[in-house]
Amino acid sequence: MITKKVILIGDFATGKTSLIRRYVDNQFSDDYLTTIGVKISKKHVQISQELELQLMIWDIEGRTDLKETNPAYVLGAHGVIIVGDSTRQASIDNIPLHLKLAQKLLKNVPAVVALNKVDLLTEDVQMKSIVSYLHDSLEGVEEIFETSAKDGRNVEELFLSLSKAILK
Amino acid sequence: MNDYEKLKQLLFEEERHKIDELELLLKKSIEESTDATTIVEKISPLLSDIFSKTIEQNKAEFIAIFAPLISDMLQSTIQDSSDKIAKVMSPIISLAIKDQVKNEKDDIVDALYPVIGNMISKFVSQSFKEMINEINTKVQSTFSYETLKRKMIAKIKGVSETELLLQSSTKLNKVESVFLIHKESGLLVSERSLENHESIEPEMVASMLSAIRSFVNDWISKNSDSLELNEIEFGNYTIYLEVAGCCYLAVVLSGTSNRALQNKITSVLEFLVKKYSDAIANFEGDKSKLDLDEINKHLDTLLENESEVSAAQKEKQNYTFFWILGVLVFAALSVYFYISYSNQTLQEKIERSLHENPHFNLYDISIDVGYKSVVIAGKLPYESLHQNLLQSIKPFLTRRILEDKIVLAYAPLTVEEINKELAIAFAMLNIDDGNRIRYKLNGNSVTIHGIIKSKKNYDKVLSKISSIEGIRQIISDVEYDFSQNGLKIYYGVSKSKLTQEKMNLLDLWIKSSKVRKTLELYNDLNLLVMGFSDGRGALQKNIYYAQERAKKVYKYLIKKGIPSSRISFIASPTPLAEMVNEKSYEGRLVQIKWIKNDN
Ligand SMILES: Nc1nc2c(ncn2[C@@H]2O[C@H](COP(=O)(O)OP(=O)(O)OP(=O)(O)O)[C@@H](O)[C@H]2O)c(=O)[nH]1
Ligand SMILES: [Mg+2]
Numbered sequence: 001m002i003t004k005k006v007i008l009i010g011d012f013a014t015g016k017t018s019l020i021r022r023y024v025d026n027q028f029s030d031d032y033l034t035t036i037g038v039k040i041s042k043k044h045v046q047i048s049q050e051l052e053l054q055l056m057i058w059d060i061e062g063r064t065d066l067k068e069t070n071p072a073y074v075l076g077a078h079g080v081i082i083v084g085d086s087t088r089q090a091s092i093d094n095i096p097l098h099l100k101l102a103q104k105l106l107k108n109v110p111a112v113v114a115l116n117k118v119d120l121l122t123e124d125v126q127m128k129s130i131v132s133y134l135h136d137s138l139e140g141v142e143e144i145f146e147t148s149a150k151d152g153r154n155v156e157e158l159f160l161s162l163s164k165a166i167l168k
Numbered sequence: 169m170n171d172y173e174k175l176k177q178l179l180f181e182e183e184r185h186k187i188d189e190l191e192l193l194l195k196k197s198i199e200e201s202t203d204a205t206t207i208v209e210k211i212s213p214l215l216s217d218i219f220s221k222t223i224e225q226n227k228a229e230f231i232a233i234f235a236p237l238i239s240d241m242l243q244s245t246i247q248d249s250s251d252k253i254a255k256v257m258s259p260i261i262s263l264a265i266k267d268q269v270k271n272e273k274d275d276i277v278d279a280l281y282p283v284i285g286n287m288i289s290k291f292v293s294q295s296f297k298e299m300i301n302e303i304n305t306k307v308q309s310t311f312s313y314e315t316l317k318r319k320m321i322a323k324i325k326g327v328s329e330t331e332l333l334l335q336s337s338t339k340l341n342k343v344e345s346v347f348l349i350h351k352e353s354g355l356l357v358s359e360r361s362l363e364n365h366e367s368i369e370p371e372m373v374a375s376m377l378s379a380i381r382s383f384v385n386d387w388i389s390k391n392s393d394s395l396e397l398n399e400i401e402f403g404n405y406t407i408y409l410e411v412a413g414c415c416y417l418a419v420v421l422s423g424t425s426n427r428a429l430q431n432k433i434t435s436v437l438e439f440l441v442k443k444y445s446d447a448i449a450n451f452e453g454d455k456s457k458l459d460l461d462e463i464n465k466h467l468d469t470l471l472e473n474e475s476e477v478s479a480a481q482k483e484k485q486n487y488t489f490f491w492i493l494g495v496l497v498f499a500a501l502s503v504y505f506y507i508s509y510s511n512q513t514l515q516e517k518i519e520r521s522l523h524e525n526p527h528f529n530l531y532d533i534s535i536d537v538g539y540k541s542v543v544i545a546g547k548l549p550y551e552s553l554h555q556n557l558l559q560s561i562k563p564f565l566t567r568r569i570l571e572d573k574i575v576l577a578y579a580p581l582t583v584e585e586i587n588k589e590l591a592i593a594f595a596m597l598n599i600d601d602g603n604r605i606r607y608k609l610n611g612n613s614v615t616i617h618g619i620i621k622s623k624k625n626y627d628k629v630l631s632k633i634s635s636i637e638g639i640r641q642i643i644s645d646v647e648y649d650f651s652q653n654g655l656k657i658y659y660g661v662s663k664s665k666l667t668q669e670k671m672n673l674l675d676l677w678i679k680s681s682k683v684r685k686t687l688e689l690y691n692d693l694n695l696l697v698m699g700f701s702d703g704r705g706a707l708q709k710n711i712y713y714a715q716e717r718a719k720k721v722y723k724y725l726i727k728k729g730i731p732s733s734r735i736s737f738i739a740s741p742t743p744l745a746e747m748v749n750e751k752s753y754e755g756r757l758v759q760i761k762w763i764k765n766d767n
Contacts, residue, residue: 002452002454003355003371003455004355004453005353005354005355005375005453037379037383038379038383040379042369042371042372054371056355056372056375058375058379070383070386072386073379075352076353076354076355077353078353078452
């Protein structure tokens with residue numbers, strides 16, 4: 001079976017760990033335990049009937065103003081998920097920053113974006129404008145998803161889309 | 169003279185002539201135009217002149233007069249437009265923080281360092297825990313057999329165990345598994361293990377090792393130049409890392425790595441890199457594109473050596489039988505000596521353990537250990553101490569019978585003796601961190617007062633005291649020190665809502681200060697929720713907010729499972745004197761406190 005390394009990057013507390021937890025264990029918790037270093041999980045993805053993929057998912061500690069993402073964690077990845085918190089403008093503004101870092105370290109590696117915590121949003125209008133803005137400004141991103149680790153919205157789709165892009 | 173007059177005097181004493189000027193100017197301006205802005209424009213240079221001069225000269229007085237005014241002004245502005253203020257303030261605050269960080273980097277690093285250090289060790293240990301467990305259980309059997317054998321040889325040969333250990337140390341380096349890992353991605357290229365020692369989740373191990381490598385190397389590189397993580401130790405195991413450009417080898421071995429083994433690992437990796445570097449460098453997670461059989465053959469040579477050794481061990485095992493026989497004969501001969509020797513040691517052991525209990529030290533107790541029985545004799549003042557003694561000896565008896573020849577001498581204790589007993593009991597209690605207990609013996613009653621933190625030993629001590637013959641009454645005036653486990657929640661002006669933030673705070677408090685556990689263990693402690701207002705403005709309003717604040721917290725805590733019989737709330741329209749001094753949000757708060765119930 002083919003194994004691929006996938007990384008999740010983004011600002012702190014955007015829900016990277018939660019998205020993985022939802023995807024791998026189908027669980028969610030409201031507690032916030034910040035990730036230190038990296039946490040690694042494994043998941044089999046059934047892409048099609050005969051095509052199966054094993055993902056080694058690297059949950060990388062979130063970037064803060066004091067701490068940049070460690071390049072060593074990013075290197076060698078075959079796919080990138082950039083996570084922003086749709087309720088926190090600053091974390092969305094930083095998405096291009098994360099994308100740039102990944103593109104600098106990895107050549108021609110597919111990336112998808114997750115705008116997480118949409119379950120907390122009441123105004124869809126605002127979200128739509130964010131998505132359209134990001135679509136305009138992000139180059140080399142396969143797809144942008146509005147996700148929720150809490151209710152599970154678009155989480156499967158997020159990882160599946162990336163897996164397919166990796167195998168393309 | 170009121171403040172206003174004082175201000176006037178202060179402002180205008182020296183500038184009296186300017187006042188006339190000002191008056192004139194004002195008149196003129198108002199006559200000339202009704203436009204407010206032009207007036208302001210004209211006057212302001214003059215005003216600012218007056219102000220700056222006067223303020224310069226009478227700074228302290230100015231501050232004294234303005235301070236209450238300003239705080240009032242701020243208060244009302246904040247109330248009216250807290251959002252606006254927040255907007256204005258936030259860039260300033262964040263700038264201040266940034267500045268602080270820039271200027272005091274080292275301080276911040278120092279403050280964070282212990283936390284980070286802990287996190288690293290936790291991270292490393294957690295990632296490996298599973299693996300360690302797995303490996304541990306798998307080798308346990310072989311290992312304990314080895315240990316036993318070594319012990320026997322040591323007995324027979326009269327050699328020290330350590331010496332033997334050193335002699336056989338080459339054998340202790342047993343390679344259990346080998347991982348070949350793609351360096352950049354941390355993906356597993358191949359994993360080989362000894363038979364019956366297959367690693368669980370080798371892919372996970374490979375990724376984790378890479379993550380740890382990156383993590384530690386990143387950390388090291390900030391502190392020194394050319395170091396690299398090349399060995400990870402845990403218990404009796406070592407993971408030896410040998411790194412090349414495109415990949416690295418992780419070798420899991422029991423015992424520590426030695427030079428010979430390291431050389432061998434290096435040469436295997438060298439060979440692999442020479443032959444397959446391109447293929448491995450371009451490894452994309454698809455093993456079918458690699459010549460895995462060939463690679464594995466080389467990796468297996470790292471495991472092979474050990475199986476040779478174990479073959480040699482198998483041969484030697486035949487002799488084990490004779491060793492065991494020898495030991496048996498030796499043992500039989502020793503039995504006789506052993507018995508008398510063991511009586512002696514047991515006696516010493518019991519005596520030592522009794523010495524550790526200061527209560528027994530006060531009395532003359534003799535112990536005589538025989539082959540079949542243990543005889544205790546002596547005089548003790550009362551039954552509970554006697555029972556205590558029997559309990560302490562019991563665990564040593566095993567097959568022996570206890571012959572109890574203790575005589576109870578119900579001699580009433582002298583005050584001196586009681587004091588001695590008490591001193592011992594309280595010394596034990598006060599050893600515990602945070603306990604501060606004093607006692608007074610008054611005839612046949614003891615008064616205890618002070619603060620304790622750990623209730624466990626307190627109960628023990630109480631029962632010990634009550635078992636001292638001659639003490640009839642214990643008066644306890646002890647408080648539990650829970651001050652740091654209370655909670656204060658502060659409120660904005662005219663706010664009583666229990667926001668999500670405040671609920672989170674309460675949740676955290678319940679969890680971190682183990683509220684439920686405390687309620688369960690200390691049934692003499694209750695919770696009191698006290699609501700306060702700042703005491704400014706109408707009394708009615710103050711009462712309302714104080715009550716609302718307390719009630720909401722009270723209700724929330726009950727909703728969170730705190731039994732209503734153990735919690736109550738009160739409200740006060742003004743803060744406590746001590747709180748006013750603190751100036752913490754002017755006393756708009758809810759304070760939760762532990763109180764002792766009286767019944
Ligand atoms: N409502 C809601 N909360 C979420 C969602 N995803 C995450 N959270 C919460 O957001 C907080 C942070 O989530 P994490 O998954 O730990 O964030 P992270 O990105 O891994 O954070 P770092 O490890 O510090 O970088 C937690 O309290 C989660 O419960 C979501 O989709 N909806
Ligand atoms: Mg995380």
